[in-house]
Amino acid sequence: MSSYLLLRNPSANRVYAGEAAPLTAAELELTAPFASEIEQASVAGVDYLAFAADNLSRDDLRILASQSAAFALFRRDGDALYPVTLPRVDLLDDxxxxxxxxxxxxxxxxxxxxxxxxxxxxxxxxxxxxxxxxxxxxxxxxxxxxxxxxxxxxxxxxxxxxxxxxxxxxxxxxxxxxxxxxxxxxxxxxxxxxxxxxxxxxxxxxxxxxxxxxxxxxxxxxxxxxxxxxxxxxxxxxxxxxxxxxxxxxxxxxxxxxxxxxxxxxxxxxxxxxxxxxxxxxxxxxxxxxxxxxxxxxxxxxxxxxxxxxxxxxxxxxxxxxxxxxxxxxxxx
Ligand SMILES: C[S@@+](CC[C@H](N)C(=O)[O-])C[C@H]1O[C@@H](n2cnc3c(N)ncnc32)[C@H](O)[C@@H]1O
Structure with missing residues (x-):
């Protein structure tokens, strides 16, 4: 199992006036069956959605990239964060x-x-x-x-x-x-x-x-x-x-x-x-x-x-x- 941190799009916090964290956690739980131990995490003052998963497949990455607030994904190893490229899933510009x-x-x-x-x-x-x-x-x-x-x-x-x-x-x-x-x-x-x-x-x-x-x-x-x-x-x-x-x-x-x-x-x-x-x-x-x-x-x-x-x-x-x-x-x- 590896640990991952999903960084939410900064606008999510404006849009939901502080309620983005539980909403996006519930969304991840329902849409990403491969993710476990979903919880909020703060690293150096920045909030993330943390989860654990085995090696992420292409399909898993597509699901993560489709999350409503997905902005960037990192694999976490101790204090180090390694960026993971999210695929472009949308067929048109947002x-x-x-x-x-x-x-x-x-x-x-x-x-x-x-x-x-x-x-x-x-x-x-x-x-x-x-x-x-x-x-x-x-x-x-x-x-x-x-x-x-x-x-x-x-x-x-x-x-x-x-x-x-x-x-x-x-x-x-x-x-x-x-x-x-x-x-x-x-x-x-x-x-x-x-x-x-x-x-x-x-x-x-x-x-x-x-x-x-x-x-x-x-x-x-x-x-x-x-x-x-x-x-x-x-x-x-x-x-x-x-x-x-x-x-x-x-x-x-x-x-x-x-x-x-x-x-x-x-x-x-x-x-x-x-x-x-x-x-x-x-x-x-x-x-x-x-x-x-x-x-x-x-x-x-x-x-x-x-x-x-x-x-x-x-x-x-x-x-x-x-x-x-x-x-x-x-x-x-
Ligand atoms: C909350 S708004 C949805 C807004 C939409 N998601 C958007 O972002 O533009 C509800 C919509 O339902 C429409 N509406 C209300 N009663 C309706 C009815 N009986 N039949 C069809 N549309 C109706 C309203 O005109 C309004 O555009």
């Missing part, structure tokens, strides 16, 4: 996620963490198709694309849709990436019901696909039809900046919206797929959300590190995350 700035944006590192822990329990083969049915201005969609997933979304706010479409078009052109990015009307029974953005990014190794519909999260099933997803990853409205849209009214709690949408999203998952949700616990207790997920036939991940993600965002938001898996049908004898 400014795809960091450039857009707006009120109500889910922070990028937390979004990566939510995606990582959700995909960690998905038993489907990669590359994954990820759906965010309350996509905002596409933080989850862009994070999923970076991580090599195809990304699909629904968003009820036309302005957020317009901003996303404009941003992708400008960004992809400026980066000189081979791509198409088109907005088209969506028609059902001869009448227009909204719009869709379709993006294709042609990379050397593969083509990444993103689609975003205008519309209601409750209609995600009818908008995407027979398409099934490996993961649903979404940050629910907090009832502060973004109300939970229910017929134009804003609600302080997303309970009603989630009660109506979770069964729809569960139906859009492949068996073996996973649903990861972050929400404001001040509007909806964890147990109530776990009940909604269980009633939709999903297996909620509970106990241990799964229950160590709650953290303060501000005086009116205490955010937590919950992940549930769609069971595979029992094998017939």
């Amino acid at each position: 400014d795809l996620v960091t450039i857009p700035k707006y009120q109500g944006k889910t922070n990028e590192q937390f979004t990566r963490l939510l995606l990582n822990v959700t995909l960690a329990v998905c038993t489907r083969p990669a590359p994954f198709r990820v759906l965010d049915p309350m996509a905002g201005r596409a933080t989850t969609l862009s994070t999923a694309l970076l991580a090599g997933c195809d990304a699909f979304g629904v968003e009820s706010d036309d302005k957020a849709f317009d901003a996303t479409a404009a941003f992708y078009k400008t960004y992809l052109r400026r980066k000189r990436l081979k791509h198409t990015a088109d907005v088209a009307p969506v028609r059902r029974d001869g009448r227009s019901i909204g719009r869709r953005l379709d993006v294709r990014i042609k990379l050397e190794r593969r083509e990444l696909i993103a689609t975003l519909f205008t519309g209601d999260a409750r209609d995600s099933g009818s908008l995407y039809g027979k398409k099934r997803f490996d993961a649903v990853v979404t940050d629910a409205p907090y009832g502060v900046v973004h109300g939970a849209g229910s017929g134009g009214k804003r609600s302080r709690t997303p309970a009603k919206l989630l009660a109506e949408t979770i069964p729809v999203w569960a139906g859009q998952l492949h068996p073996g797929g996973a649903l990861g949700l972050s929400w404001n616990t001040l509007g909806l207790p964890r147990e109530d959300l776990a009940t909604l997920l269980a009633e939709a036939g999903l297996d909620v991940q509970q106990g241990g590190a799964w229950e160590r993600f709650a953290h303060r965002v501000d005086s009116s938001i205490r955010r937590d995350l919950i992940v549930a898996v769609k069971p595979k049908p029992a094998q017939e004898d």
Whole structure:
């Protein structure tokens, strides 16, 4: 066994106002089965996430490089630290996620963490198709694309849709990436019901696909039809900046919206797929959300590190995350 120190990106501490350490430790525990003895460590006044592991394989290094706050890795031998090169795992530059700035944006590192822990329990083969049915201005969609997933979304706010479409078009052109990015009307029974953005990014190794519909999260099933997803990853409205849209009214709690949408999203998952949700616990207790997920036939991940993600965002938001898996049908004898 060797000892390792993972240096967190300095911004992690700003973003989570001192709560980054336990969150990133829980993320490592759930996503890196090869790591043991995970704990905080301080060397010469700098904080690290320490863990023990046998010789790290290429796959292990890829998992470490994908951690939401990964910055640098060292092997520790007594007082000496030896740098270990982390591979580049993202398929696109991270400014795809960091450039857009707006009120109500889910922070990028937390979004990566939510995606990582959700995909960690998905038993489907990669590359994954990820759906965010309350996509905002596409933080989850862009994070999923970076991580090599195809990304699909629904968003009820036309302005957020317009901003996303404009941003992708400008960004992809400026980066000189081979791509198409088109907005088209969506028609059902001869009448227009909204719009869709379709993006294709042609990379050397593969083509990444993103689609975003205008519309209601409750209609995600009818908008995407027979398409099934490996993961649903979404940050629910907090009832502060973004109300939970229910017929134009804003609600302080997303309970009603989630009660109506979770069964729809569960139906859009492949068996073996996973649903990861972050929400404001001040509007909806964890147990109530776990009940909604269980009633939709999903297996909620509970106990241990799964229950160590709650953290303060501000005086009116205490955010937590919950992940549930769609069971595979029992094998017939
Ligand atoms: C917390 S924000 C997600 C922000 C997003 N992750 C981002 O960083 O841009 C929640 C989003 O859900 C959207 N929303 C609320 N109710 C909705 C509904 N019924 N259907 C679809 N989207 C909805 C809001 O417009 C908002 O953009």
